[in-house]
Amino acid sequence: xxxxxxxxxxxxxxxxxxxxxxxxxxxxxxxxxxxxxxxxxxxxxxxxxxxxxxxxxxxxxxxxxxxxxxxxxxxxxxxxxxxxxxxxxxxxxxxxxxxxxxxxxxxxxxxxxxxxxxxxxxxxxxxxxxxxxxxxxxxxxxxxxxxxxxxxxxxxxxxxxxxxxxxxxxxxxxxxxxxxxxxxxxxxxxxxxx
Amino acid sequence: xxxxxxxxxxxxxxxxxxxxxxxxxxxxxxxxxxxxxxxxxxxxxxxxxxxxxxxxxxxxxxxxxxxxxxxxxxxxxxxxxxxxxxxxxxxxxxxxxxxxxxxxxxxxxxxxxxxxx
Numbered sequence: 001x002x003x004x005x006x007x008x009x010x011x012x013x014x015x016x017x018x019x020x021x022x023x024x025x026x027x028x029x030x031x032x033x034x035x036x037x038x039x040x041x042x043x044x045x046x047x048x049x050x051x052x053x054x055x056x057x058x059x060x061x062x063x064x065x066x067x068x069x070x071x072x073x074x075x076x077x078x079x080x081x082x083x084x085x086x087x088x089x090x091x092x093x094x095x096x097x098x099x100x101x102x103x104x105x106x107x108x109x110x111x112x113x114x115x116x117x118x119x120x121x122x123x124x125x126x127x128x129x130x131x132x133x134x135x136x137x138x139x140x141x142x143x144x145x146x147x148x149x150x151x152x153x154x155x156x157x158x159x160x161x162x163x164x165x166x167x168x169x170x171x172x173x174x175x176x177x178x179x180x181x182x183x184x185x186x187x188x189x190x191x192x193x194x
Numbered sequence: 195x196x197x198x199x200x201x202x203x204x205x206x207x208x209x210x211x212x213x214x215x216x217x218x219x220x221x222x223x224x225x226x227x228x229x230x231x232x233x234x235x236x237x238x239x240x241x242x243x244x245x246x247x248x249x250x251x252x253x254x255x256x257x258x259x260x261x262x263x264x265x266x267x268x269x270x271x272x273x274x275x276x277x278x279x280x281x282x283x284x285x286x287x288x289x290x291x292x293x294x295x296x297x298x299x300x301x302x303x304x305x306x307x308x309x310x311x
Contacts, residue, residue, distance in 0.1 A: 032266060034262075035262035035263065035265065035266050036263070036266065038259035038262065038263070039258075039259060086241060086242050087242060089238075090215060090238065090241070090242040090243070093218075093222065093234055093235060093238060094214075094215055094218035094219070094222070095218075096222070097218050097219065097221050097222030097225060097226070097235055098218055098221055098222075103227055103296075104226070104231060105296055105297070105298055106228070106230060106231060106296055106297055106298070107297055107298040107299040107300070108287075108297060108299065108300045108301055108302045108303075109299060109301050110301040110302060125276065125280070126273075126276050128276075129237075129275070129276030129279050129280060130238070130241050130272060130275065130276055131238070131241075132234055132238035132241075132242075133234060133238075135230060135233050135234055135237075135279055135280075135283050136276070136279070136280045136283065137230070137280070137283045137284055137287050137302060138284055138287065138302055139280075147301065147302045149230045149233075149234075149283065151231060151234045153298050153299075159298075159299060
C-alpha cells in the first residue's frame with residue numbers, strides 16, 4: 001500500500017493522480033464493506049464494488065494534494081510517541097477529573113504551523129485532538145494557525161511547553177509524510193506566536 | 195499457566211482499565227466547570243479507554259470476523275472523535291458560552307480568524 005500511495009509532486013498529471021486516489025479509496029471502501037459483513041465472499045466483493053462506486057460518484061471528496069513521501073521509520077516514531085503521549089495525557093486528565101476540590105484553569109493559544117498545507121493542518125489537528133489536554137477550538141486555514149485549548153495551565157512556562165509540544169507533533173508529522181521542501185521549512189520558518 | 199489463560203488475564207486487565215478511564219471521564223464531565231474543559235473529558239477517554247476496551251474484546255473473542263469489526267470500530271472512532279470535539283468546542287466559543295474567567299490566556303480573542311471554508 002505504501003508503495004502505491006507514494007507520489008512525488010509533478011511526476012504524474014493531476015487527472016491520472018486523481019483517478020489513482022479514487023481507486024485507492026474504492027479499494028478501501030470494498031475492504032470496509034467486507035469487514036462489516038464479517039467475511040470476504042464473491043457476493044460481498046461485488047456488492048462492495050457497487051456501494052463503493054456509488055459513494056465515490058455521489059459524495060466526491062475534494063482532491064488532497066499529497067506531494068510528500070511516506071517514511072516508514074518516521075511513521076513508526078510518530079505512532080510510538082503518540083501512544084506514549086496518549087497514555088500519559090489520559091492518566092493526567094483522569095487524575096484532574098477525580099481530584100477533590102480542584103478547578104483546572106485553561107488557556108487558548110494560537111500556534112502557527114511551519115508547513116501550512118491542508119494535509120499537514122488536518123493531520124496535526126487530528127493527532128492533537130486525540131490526545132487529552134489539547135482541544136482544537138478554531139482553525140485559521142489561510143494563515144495555518146491552530147487555536148488550541150489547553151487544560152490545567154498553572155504558569156506561563158506551561159504555555160510555552162504546550163506550544164513546543166504542538167510544534168513537535170507537527171515536526172513528527174512532516175518527518176513522516178512531508179516532502180523534502182517541507183522538511184526544510186521546519187528549520188527555516190519562524191515559530192513565534194501569530 | 196497456558197497461553198490462553200495469560201491472554202484472558204491480559205484481556206481482563208485491558209477491560210478493567212478501559213472501564214476505569216471511562217468512569218474517570220464521566221466524573222470529569224460532571225465536575226469540570228466549563229464546556230471546553232468538559233470536552234477534554236468527554237471526547238478523549240473515548241480514545242484510550244475505548245482502545246483498551248476494544249483490545250480486551252479482541253483478546254477475548256479471537257475470531258476473524260469479530261477482529262475485523264473491532265478494527266473498524268477503532269479506526270472510525272479515531273477518525274471521528276476529533277471532528278466532534280472540534281465542532282462542539284468551536285460552536286461553544288463562537289456563541290460565547292465559554293467562561294473567560296477560567297482562561298489564563300486567550301489568543302483567539304480580538305483576533306477572530308478569517309474562516310476559509
